Amino acid sequence: MNTILVTGCSSGFGLETARYLLDRNWTVIATMRAPREGVLPRSDRLRILPLDIADADSIARAVDAAGPIDVLVNNAGVGLLNALEGVSMSMAREVFETNTLGTIAMTKAVLPQFRERRSGVVVNVTSSVTLRPPPLLSVYTASKAAVNAFTESLALELEQFGVRVRLVIPGRAPDTSFGDNARARMGMNIPEGHAELAAQVFARFQQSTEQVTRAQDVAEAVWRAATDPSCPMRLPAGADAVAEAEAAKRA
Numbered sequence: 001m002n003t004i005l006v007t008g009c010s011s012g013f014g015l016e017t018a019r020y021l022l023d024r025n026w027t028v029i030a031t032m033r034a035p036r037e038g039v040l041p042r043s044d045r046l047r048i049l050p051l052d053i054a055d056a057d058s059i060a061r062a063v064d065a066a067g068p069i070d071v072l073v074n075n076a077g078v079g080l081l082n083a084l085e086g087v088s089m090s091m092a093r094e095v096f097e098t099n100t101l102g103t104i105a106m107t108k109a110v111l112p113q114f115r116e117r118r119s120g121v122v123v124n125v126t127s128s129v130t131l132r133p134p135p136l137l138s139v140y141t142a143s144k145a146a147v148n149a150f151t152e153s154l155a156l157e158l159e160q161f162g163v164r165v166r167l168v169i170p171g172r173a174p175d176t177s178f179g180d181n182a183r184a185r186m187g188m189n190i191p192e193g194h195a196e197l198a199a200q201v202f203a204r205f206q207q208s209t210e211q212v213t214r215a216q217d218v219a220e221a222v223w224r225a226a227t228d229p230s231c232p233m234r235l236p237a238g239a240d241a242v243a244e245a246e247a248a249k250r251a
Helices: 011-022 056-066 089-117 139-161 180-184 197-205 215-227 239-250
Strands: 003-006 025-032 046-050 071-074 120-125 163-170 234-237
Touching: 003 011, 003 056, 011 025, 025 197, 025 234, 046 056, 071 139, 071 215, 071 234, 089 120, 089 139, 089 163, 120 139, 139 163, 163 215, 163 239, 215 234, 234 239
Parallel strands: 003 025, 003 071, 025 046, 071 120, 120 163, 163 234
Antiparallel strands: none
16 A cells, blocks of 8 residues: 655645545545644545644654655645735745745655665646746746756656656646635735736736646646656646646747
């Protein structure tokens, strides 16, 4: 029986991924900054652990409590939506601490067991904004693009140990709370001169489109990354992410 540890399981992609893997008879270690009972179905194959990926001690405790795992899914992250002039350096550091350094720290924490067993999979969830960066997301995009580069380099480093590293790249997911959280972090402090652009961006976010990403799209891509050694390095998840990936190839 395979064991998977998924970060950021309180909602959205992480929650659906944990649910999806439970349905496929995996043992799931679902981590959250503030664990909540009832968000996942009861199962003797489920454990819920507290984890703040921006806290080294929290990572050490969670990895120790989890014990041996077969797959790590770095899904936890925070959003940030604002023109750069409106982003404080403390907020930029917070985004990188979670999205980039948190992913690196979690991966580093599990690598010794993977290397010793000469097996294991790391799946890093980033974003399709790294394929075609939009305005007002410069800091967030940079934090995720760094994870893309980190993942592709690390994959070459760990190949000698039989450890696979893959990227899942979701698109826009209006059914999750991620976008709302990103807008909340901006504090509505659009800097002078950027109001018109911000209004245009918000209007586009509100427009309905058939090409969006569902949480299940991400769960299915994580499943493929975890179970299919022949899958490509980058797995776009969601109709919009697939379209962006194809457009990027043609550019």
